[in-house]
Amino acid sequence: MISTRQLRYFVEIADSGSFSAAAERLFVAQSALSRQIKELEAQLQTPLFERTARQPRLTAAGEAFYPRARNLLSELLKASDLATQVGQGQLGTLRLSHSSTVPMSGALLQGISTWLECCPGVSMDIAKLSSEAQLEEIAEGRLDVGLLRLPVLRQREGVRVVPLYTEPLALAVPTGHPLARSDAAVELAQLKDHVYLDPPSSARRAVSYLSAELCMRAGFFPKAARVMSRKTTQLQLIQAGFGIALLPKSMQDIAPPNVHFLPLADPDCHSTVALACAQAPNALVEQFCQTLHECL
Numbered sequence: 001m002i003s004t005r006q007l008r009y010f011v012e013i014a015d016s017g018s019f020s021a022a023a024e025r026l027f028v029a030q031s032a033l034s035r036q037i038k039e040l041e042a043q044l045q046t047p048l049f050e051r052t053a054r055q056p057r058l059t060a061a062g063e064a065f066y067p068r069a070r071n072l073l074s075e076l077l078k079a080s081d082l083a084t085q086v087g088q089g090q091l092g093t094l095r096l097s098h099s100s101t102v103p104m105s106g107a108l109l110q111g112i113s114t115w116l117e118c119c120p121g122v123s124m125d126i127a128k129l130s131s132e133a134q135l136e137e138i139a140e141g142r143l144d145v146g147l148l149r150l151p152v153l154r155q156r157e158g159v160r161v162v163p164l165y166t167e168p169l170a171l172a173v174p175t176g177h178p179l180a181r182s183d184a185a186v187e188l189a190q191l192k193d194h195v196y197l198d199p200p201s202s203a204r205r206a207v208s209y210l211s212a213e214l215c216m217r218a219g220f221f222p223k224a225a226r227v228m229s230r231k232t233t234q235l236q237l238i239q240a241g242f243g244i245a246l247l248p249k250s251m252q253d254i255a256p257p258n259v260h261f262l263p264l265a266d267p268d269c270h271s272t273v274a275l276a277c278a279q280a281p282n283a284l285v286e287q288f289c290q291t292l293h294e295c296l
Contacts, residue, residue: 004076006040007069009033010048014066017055089283091121096288097129097137098147101207102273105253107165108147111295115288122284131206135159138276144285146276149206149248161276162289165296169211169269170249170261174241177260185265188218196222197234197243207271211246214269235259248273 012022013033023030041047048062058066085091096112098104104112104126116124129137132154134146139156152161171186173179179186196211215222225243238245239258248271252261275292277285 002040002043003036004073006036007073009036010040011066011070011073013037013049013056014058014062019056085121087283089122089285089287090119092284093123093125094284094288095125095127095142095144096147097127097134097143097145099131099134099149099206100128101149101248101251101271102147103250103254106250107296108250108273108292111292114295115291118291119287134276135161138278141278144277144281145288148274148276149210150272150274151206151209152274152276153206153209158279159276160279160281161274164273164275164292166270166272168249169207169214169246169264169271170252171244171264172235172238172247172251172255173244173260173262174239175258175260176241177244179244179262180260183262185263187265188214188269189220191215191222191244192218192220194223195225195243197225197227197237197245207247210271214246214266217268218266 009022009026009028012026013019016022016025019030019033019037023033026033037048044061044065046061047059048065049056050059082091102108112124116122129143129146131146131148131152134143134148135152135154135156137143138146138159147164148161150161150163155161171179171191179190212222225237227237227242234245234247235251235255237243239256246264246269247261249261252259255261275289277289281289
């Protein structure tokens with residue numbers, strides 16, 4: 001088997017023009033250099049150099065072998081550098097997903113932008129998935145990082161979930177709703193007779209369960225609307241007057257103009273966004289997670 005050392009020695013002799021000069025540049029004994037070239041020629045079953053009194057000259061076989069040997073060394077160096085950069089998180093594509101209640105806006109987008117600026121060799125692929133789907137994709141190795149709301153209703157083995165930031169919940173109502181006439185903070189007890197667009201269900205949405213828990217603390221269970229929806233269309237249904245919902249304040253960034261967000265008086269009305277990744281993430285993921293934590 002031809003070794004990279006033999007290739008490097010051969011190319012260095014051809015470039016420097018002599019065995020002695022090559023040995024000096026490579027910091028090896030000339031005898032060791034000569035031995036490696038003889039072994040290479042034996043493996044190829046042909047001489048690569050004409051040993052003359054003055055300088056070794058490439059044979060026809062050596063002339064044919066030289067450019068390919070040089071290219072092999074160059075490609076090996078590139079492959080080595082590439083592997084190092086990917087291993088250190090300097091190159092690659094980060095696969096990120098977020099739940100529908102974690103909009104890509106505000107400080108979160110700024111954190112992503114900061115990371116991309118610090119890592120010019122990386123790119124990002126962003127998708128939208130439910131919290132449970134994110135955990136499953138991470139566990140199966142098809143996703144690197146997930147952004148979801150706590151509580152996590154079904155944990156996955158091998159997946160790490162870490163709180164990232166907390167934000168207030170707000171009451172989302174259509175602009176024509178009676179409560180929209182004032183910007184005063186709303187007491188949860190005021191919402192007892194109103195219809196909710198997102199009660200707890202088999203969909204296992206964290207915000208749904210959090211909303212129900214807060215309402216039950218206030219002495220009632222949210223009354224379900226006759227129209228059910230995923231978060232992607234919920235804001236449009238609120239706008240159309242089908243019901244109200246307790247939503248993270250950041251959802252206001254992506255809400256249509258006819259949805260009004262009102263503050264809640266209860267200081268416990270808040271929601272936590274968490275970051276999910278593998279228990280032993282690679283350098284690319286680790287650097288991204290660290291940057292987000294620093295920015296948020």
